[in-house]
Amino acid sequence: MKLLKASLLFINTFLVFTACAQIKTPEFSRDDTLRGSITPERSWWDLKYYELRTTVNPPERTLSGSTTVFYEVLKPYQVIQIDLQPPLKVDKVTQDGQELSYKLDGKNAYMITLKKKQEKGKNESIVVHYSGKPIVAKRPPWDGGVQWVKDKEGNDYVATSCQGLGASAWWPCKDHMYDECDSMLISITVPEKLKDISNGRLRKVINNDNGTKTFEWFVKNPINNYGINMNVGNYEHFNETYDGEKGKLTLDYYVLPENLEKAKEQFKQVPMMLKAFEHWFGPYPFYEDGFKLVDVPYLGMEHQSSVTYGNKYQNGYLGRDLSGTGWGLKWDFIIVHESGHEWFANNITYKDIADMWIHESFTNYSENLFTEYYYGKEAGAAYVIGCRKNIQNKTPIIGIYNVNHGGSGDMYYKGGNMLHTMRQIVNDDERWRQVLRGLNKTFYHQTVVSKQIEDYVSKNSGKDFSKVFDQYLRDIRIPVLEYKIEKGKISYQWANCIDGFDMPVKVSINGEKMDFIYPTTGWKALKKDVTDLKLDENFYVTLKKVE
Numbered sequence: 443m444k445l446l447k448a449s450l451l452f453i454n455t456f457l458v459f460t461a462c463a464q465i466k467t468p469e470f471s472r473d474d475t476l477r478g479s480i481t482p483e484r485s486w487w488d489l490k491y492y493e494l495r496t497t498v499n500p501p502e503r504t505l506s507g508s509t510t511v512f513y514e515v516l517k518p519y520q521v522i523q524i525d526l527q528p529p530l531k532v533d534k535v536t537q538d539g540q541e542l543s544y545k546l547d548g549k550n551a552y553m554i555t556l557k558k559k560q561e562k563g564k565n566e567s568i569v570v571h572y573s574g575k576p577i578v579a580k581r582p583p584w585d586g587g588v589q590w591v592k593d594k595e596g597n598d599y600v601a602t603s604c605q606g607l608g609a610s611a612w613w614p615c616k617d618h619m620y621d622e623c624d625s626m627l628i629s630i631t632v633p634e635k636l637k638d639i640s641n642g643r644l645r646k647v648i649n650n651d652n653g654t655k656t657f658e659w660f661v662k663n664p665i666n667n668y669g670i671n672m673n674v675g676n677y678e679h680f681n682e683t684y685d686g687e688k689g690k691l692t693l694d695y696y697v698l699p700e701n702l703e704k705a706k707e708q709f710k711q712v713p714m715m716l717k718a719f720e721h722w723f724g725p726y727p728f729y730e731d732g733f734k735l736v737d738v739p740y741l742g743m744e745h746q747s748s749v750t751y752g753n754k755y756q757n758g759y760l761g762r763d764l765s766g767t768g769w770g771l772k773w774d775f776i777i778v779h780e781s782g783h784e785w786f787a788n789n790i791t792y793k794d795i796a797d798m799w800i801h802e803s804f805t806n807y808s809e810n811l812f813t814e815y816y817y818g819k820e821a822g823a824a825y826v827i828g829c830r831k832n833i834q835n836k837t838p839i840i841g842i843y844n845v846n847h848g849g850s851g852d853m854y855y856k857g858g859n860m861l862h863t864m865r866q867i868v869n870d871d872e873r874w875r876q877v878l879r880g881l882n883k884t885f886y887h888q889t890v891v892s893k894q895i896e897d898y899v900s901k902n903s904g905k906d907f908s909k910v911f912d913q914y915l916r917d918i919r920i921p922v923l924e925y926k927i928e929k930g931k932i933s934y935q936w937a938n939c940i941d942g943f944d945m946p947v948k949v950s951i952n953g954e955k956m957d958f959i960y961p962t963t964g965w966k967a968l969k970k971d972v973t974d975l976k977l978d979e980n981f982y983v984t985l986k987k988v989e
Contacts, residue, residue, distance in 0.1 A: 470845040473548040476523075477608065478794070478846030480620055483523035483553055487513040489621045490565070494613055497631040497654070498638070498674055500598035503590050505530065506573035507631075509614045513567065515560045522568065524552045525610035525617035530574040532614060537568045550610060550617075570614040577611045579603060582740035587611050591739045593676060593698055598636060600674035601738040601750065606795065606848060609667035617667055620793040620889050626661040630672050639673045639696045641665060641748045642731045661747070662730040664887045666791045669746035673736050678702050684713050684733075687725040691716070692732040701737055704755040709735060711777045718815035719782060719808065724879040727789035727886065735777070742776040744783030744805075751776050765828030769813050769821050782808035790885045790895075795848045796841035797892040799915060803839070803857020804878075810862060823980055826862045829855040830982065839915045840892065859982040860914040866980045867910075867946055868903045869958075877902050909943050914982075921983045923947060923961060925975055932972040933965045937986075948978035 475481075489511070496507035511524065526532055527550045535542045535554050544554040552570075560566065577587035583603035588611070593599045602612050610617040630638035634655050642661035649655055661670075677696040684691045693712055697705040712735060716726060726733065731747040738750040741760070753760060753776035763770030786804035807826070814822025832855045839857060841849035850856075868874045880902055881895065892915070900907045913921060917940055925934040932951070936943050943963055948956040951970065956978045959968070977985040 467842070468847070470842075470847070471548070473550060474845040474847070476548050476551040477525065477617065479844040480618065481523055481551075482519070483521050483551075484616060484618060484621070486515065486517045486519035486560075487522060488516055489513055489616050489623050492615065492623045492626045493629070494627065494670075495629040495631075496613060496672070498600060498633075498672070500590060500600055500633065500674070502575075503578070503588075504573065504575050505588070505612060507613075508569050508571045510567055510569045511616070512565065515562050515564045515566060517562055518560050520556050520560060522554050522556060523547075523616070524554060524568075524570055524614050525550050525608065526552060526570075526572055526614040527577060527608065527611045528574075530572055530576050530612070532570060532572050534571040535568055536571075537566070542568070552614075572614050577607070579740070583743045589739055594700055595676065597676040598633065598674065599676075599698075599739055600672070601740065602671050602673075603738075603740060603743050603750070605668040605743065606846075608846075609670055612672075613670075615667055619666055619668075619791060619795065622664040622666050622791065622887075622889060624664055626665055626670070628659040628661065628670065628672070629656055630659075630674070631656040632674050635676065636674050637677045637696070639675075639677060639734065639736045639748065641670055641746055663728050663746075665746050666788065666889075669744065669788050671743075671745040671748055671750065673738055673748070673750065675737065677737070680706065682713075684716050686716060686729070687720050688729045691726055691729050694732060694734045695736075696734065697737040701755065705737075708755045708774060709777070711774050712781070714773075714816070715778055715781050715812065718812045719785060721815060722808070722811045722875060722878055723785040724882045727784060727882065733781075733784075742780050744780045744787050746784065746788040749780045749784070751780075753777070764832065765825045766831065767824045767828040769817060769825040769828075770809075772817060773812060775809075778809055778812050779805060782812075785882050789882055789887060791889045793889045793891050794843050795846055796843045797890075798841070798848045799839045799853040799857050800890065800892065800895055802853040803861060806854040806858035807861040810858060823862070826858050827979055830859055833859070835918045835920060838918060856914065856982070860910070862980060863945075863982045864899070864903070864905075864907060864910060866948060866978065867905055867907075873903065909940065910945050913940050913943055913945070921945065923949075923977060923983055923985050924988050925985070926988050927972055927975075930971045930973070931967060932970070932975060933967045934959065934961050934975075935965045936961045936963050939963065945983075947981050947983060950976040950978070 491512040493510040544552050579587040579589040586603040586607045589601045591599045604611045608617045628640040631654050632638050638657040640659040642659045645658045645660050681694045728747045734748045738752050741752045742750045758771045759775040782805040787801035792800045810822045810826035813825045837850040839849045839853045841847040865874045896911045919938045922938040924937045946958045946960050950956050
């Protein structure tokens with residue numbers, strides 16, 4: 443997700459003072475490294491396909507089942523890492539019917555010794571059986587896991603959310619974002635009066651003879667670990683079809699009975715969202731798997747093709763406008779923001795959570811673009827500018843690599859304002875739109891690192907944004923445009939910034955039309971009589987007159 447997650451989870455994880463001050467780096471454990479790095483036990487095999495089979499027991503709050511992991515051998519190696527978080531435990535691992543030995547390294551990493559010789563280019567599989575009580579979500583989706591509650595009628599209502607925490611909180615998997623399965627079967631067995639709604643398309647429902655039903659869902663596209671979900675409840679279903687850029691897209695809605703009429707009205711915003719985002723970002727990335735919006739007992743999250751919804755059927759963010767401008771009350775925050783992640787998070791996915799800005803900055807910015815699409819360019823700009831009050835500038839947006847460390851919550855509002863600023867510099871709205879669409883086409887269904895996105899934006903916008911990215915992603919200071927007027931002449935420079943910062947900016951001189959000036963970190967003089975200078979507020983910088 444997820445909007446305010448970063449402000450709540452990642453702020454103050456380490457202290458950054460200024461470029462000249464000491465940086466206090468947090469301490470990391472072996473568990474952090476095993477989770478956050480591409481270990482030798484991960485790097486030798488390429489994940490191809492999962493079969494996840496899980497039985498949900500709400501009275502006992504337990505899960506049991508297995509994951510079959512299909513993989514290709516990239517180089518010979520005899521130990522494979524599979525992750526599963528306690529209190530869940532691995533019960534047994536087999537390959538070709540033979541039981542394998544394993545040991546637990548740290549709290550979560552099971553190192554499984556393979557008997558069969560692993561040969562480069564061969565396709566193999568293992569079956570990991572597991573059971574137990576999973577981590578209970580304390581404050582989902584920010585502090586996630588499995589949520590066990592009751593609906594108004596007393597029916598069991600179960601949901602998963604695990605961004606940051608990891609999918610291994612509820613099922614055994616290769617819990618690192620760099621390697622996605624190409625496709626997946628999700629088979630969830632629940633009490634017979636309930637339904638499971640998961641990712642992809644429902645293939646079949648099996649009526650078992652023990653008072654349960656099994657729902658089998660198939661995901662045809664690559665999917666990231668935290669994007670996989672199960673939602674168990676007494677769901678009602680309705681649907682429609684959207685005529686999109688790639689043809690007809692099925693839209694399925696699963697809601698509790700008491701929400702059915704409200705959902706039929708509120709979910710009219712889904713086709714609106716798709717129309718706006720296909721304009722800005724290109725075709726919805728998962729036509730083969732459809733689009734679902736699913737009632738859950740928490741705020742919501744961007745689970746791929748199975749977006750979860752808990753915004754209480756009202757516009758804004760739980761009825762509030764995060765920008766303070768009024769524009770955020772024109773649309774449902776969860777429908778817009780979490781669905782925006784289908785392009786930035788699920789289509790284009792970070793390899794390392796340190797680059798989480800790729801998900802959250804672009805998706806925060808999508809709120810601006812949605813507003814602009816329906817209410818005009820000034821409205822979109824007002825929205826993103828209004829969100830600046832939520833920026834804290836305490837820690838950098840990019841986190842620490844290889845230890846499962848996300849950066850600052852500023853990846854939302856500051857990241858969105860960075861992108862809005864860059865659009866002003868490009869100064870060509872159609873070219874900027876093609877950059878956004880090009881990102882989703884070039885990195886279609888891929889995992890990426892920040893440099894790939896940064897380089898693409900610079901190359902295809904025609905502007906070198908390397909210093910801009912460094913300033914806003916890796917530094918906490920907001921550039922200050924200093925200027926002084928002496929004897930009617932003006933001089934200006936960038937201050938409070940990284941070395942070599944040279945971002946162009948639009949200003950108005952003597953009340954004239956806004957136009958670009960090109961400051962550097964040294965004083966420049968403008969050969970013009972000047973009495974007044976004003977800054978274009980679309981640029982996320984500050985203005986300071988010095989004597």
